[in-house]
Amino acid sequence: MIYPIVAYGNNILKKEATEIQEGEDIKSLIGDMFDTMGNANGVGLAAPQINKGIRLFVIDSNLMLEEEDQEKGVRKAFINPIILDEYGDHYVFEEGCLSIPDVRAEITRPGKLTIEYFDENWNLREEEFSGMTARVIQHEYDHLEGILFIDYLKGLKRRMVKGKLLDISKGKVPTDYRMVYP
Template structure:
């Protein structure tokens, strides 16, 4: 099943997501999230973006990399993730979001992180990620914390996107995927 994506302004995007009970059968939700992410041509999708307030996201960072990049991307699900540490040099990269179409901004993030999470078989993992994969994880993890990439914007940059965000929440935006608009 392909879910509609929740647009900017929906309260679920600003709430901290709840942990999933260990061992719970969420295979169908995971499959649906991959299908929804792929349909929307995304590189990541967090459960709150499909109106599910649980700590789960899927990513496909292979789409962010070129063939000659040293880094190899991953396609993976993360259940009840916890960022244990973020480190390395901070660097900027222009981010976007399926819930905030047509808005992009340079966001500064650390280049590496250590993450604890469960995989789709409820195996507990602790792993280090870097580069684009770390960035996609950080962006999706923020969704579980009720943080959007535009929340990092300050001053003039924030004022410049404010009217666009209001338009998105009213449904005055065009996408190739279905969306739920809070003010439409």
């Protein structure tokens, strides 16, 4: 099932997501989230973006990598994740979001992280990620905390996107995927 993407302005995007009961069968939801993400040409999708306020996101960082990149991409689901540490050199990269189409901004984040999460079989994992995969995880994890990438913008940069954000919240934005507006 392909879900519509929740647009900027919907309250669920600003709320902290709740934990999923351990052992709950969410494999079909995870599959639907991968399908929804692929349909929208995304590299990550958090449950709040499909109007589900639970601590779950999926990523496929393979889509962010170039052939010459040293790192390997990751395609997986993260259930009830907790970022344990973020470290390494901070770097700037232009981010976007399926819930905020046509808005991109340079965001600074640490280059590495350690995260604890359950996989789709409810096995507890602790892993370190770096580069583009770490960035995608950080972006999607922020969704579970009620944080959007535009929340990192200050001053003039924030004011420059204000009009676009208002248009998105009113449904005045073209997309190649279905959206739900506030």
